[in-house]
Amino acid sequence: MHTVKEAAHITGLTEHAVRFYTDKGLVPSVRRDKNNVRMFDEEAVNWLHGIKCLKQSGMPIEAIRTYVELCLEGDSTIPQRAALMKAHKEAALAKLEEAKRHIAHLEQKTALYQAILEHRMPDTTNPATWSDIRHMHSDVFYAPVAGRA
Amino acid sequence: MHTVKEAAHITGLTEHAVRFYTDKGLVPSVRRDKNNVRMFDEEAVNWLHGIKCLKQSGMPIEAIRTYVELCLEGDSTIPQRAALMKAHKEAALAKLEEAKRHIAHLEQKTALYQAILEHRMPDTTNPATWSDIRHMHSDVFYAPVAGRA
DNA sequence: GCTTGCCTTCGTGTAACACGAAGGCTTTAA
DNA sequence: TTAAAGCCTTCGTGTTACACGAAGGCAAGC
Numbered sequence: 199m200h201t202v203k204e205a206a207h208i209t210g211l212t213e214h215a216v217r218f219y220t221d222k223g224l225v226p227s228v229r230r231d232k233n234n235v236r237m238f239d240e241e242a243v244n245w246l247h248g249i250k251c252l253k254q255s256g257m258p259i260e261a262i263r264t265y266v267e268l269c270l271e272g273d274s275t276i277p278q279r280a281a282l283m284k285a286h287k288e289a290a291l292a293k294l295e296e297a298k299r300h301i302a303h304l305e306q307k308t309a310l311y312q313a314i315l316e317h318r319m320p321d322t323t324n325p326a327t328w329s330d331i332r333h334m335h336s337d338v339f340y341a342p343v344a345g346r347a
Numbered sequence: 348m349h350t351v352k353e354a355a356h357i358t359g360l361t362e363h364a365v366r367f368y369t370d371k372g373l374v375p376s377v378r379r380d381k382n383n384v385r386m387f388d389e390e391a392v393n394w395l396h397g398i399k400c401l402k403q404s405g406m407p408i409e410a411i412r413t414y415v416e417l418c419l420e421g422d423s424t425i426p427q428r429a430a431l432m433k434a435h436k437e438a439a440l441a442k443l444e445e446a447k448r449h450i451a452h453l454e455q456k457t458a459l460y461q462a463i464l465e466h467r468m469p470d471t472t473n474p475a476t477w478s479d480i481r482h483m484h485s486d487v488f489y490a491p492v493a494g495r496a
Numbered sequence: 497g498c499t500t501g502c503c504t505t506c507g508t509g510t511a512a513c514a515c516g517a518a519g520g521c522t523t524t525a526a
Numbered sequence: 527t528t529a530a531a532g533c534c535t536t537c538g539t540g541t542t543a544c545a546c547g548a549a550g551g552c553a554a555g556c
Contacts (some may be wrong), residue, residue: 214512218513235521260509260511
């Protein structure tokens, strides 16, 4: 049995988050002791891990609660749960792909900055390189176009 | 020149978000016409793309604003910008890795559900498979352990 | 001249916590 | 035995990044 603090430490969540989740009904197996203190068994800690996974992959709390309740209803809800989880997985995959594109962009940007710092600046007078440069949103080589104060 | 609506459509942001960003000073090159209407040139649209990239990769608005202001200050801030961007890129990469782990977990979960739906249920009486099964947080094969109503 | 459609500002609502205050229990330490 | 240390509790406000709706302005078309 673990306290809030321990459960938080094990799962890598904050104590605030752990209390928040339990109070929202996301952790079915949490009990209270005689002093009204939340007690987490291994089952509860597993739920916290699962909740963390779902949440960090983009599922909102309310959806997680729906899922948890379906689990509590027993085997008859397995088809619904399967569909729900599959949909979520695909949404998460889509986000992952977008994240990769963003990272690629950030890589370009850092590479460009690095080139400047190493005095290997691209030739801004050569039109052939302009598209690359402009692709970086102009903020490195071009002053903000239209005025400011 | 584009209106808010057009800029939103081009960048895939909502109109609300576009107004929000401009009002927060994240888009330097936005002007107003005689009717006080926001006008976005290509430069501004590029900024919006960049902001979207930074934001979706986890940079908070305030940090983006700091970055934008450094850009406006000219070449002398390039070292700071380079450092800032590199740090952000690495943070984003770390998140990407975590996201991949979450996705792997979701893959397992959907696969397990799929197996059940296809009546290829793992042998829950065979201790050799238990760790895999329990790894799914028990919510598929095990009723929630400690009571409920 | 009136509707349509876009824009404006303003103000409240939302999600998912973070954080601090005020207080209760139990354990240790003098 | 009393006092301080550490947990825990609930409660309540603060934060971020918008979403959404209301109320109204201006320009264009019919």
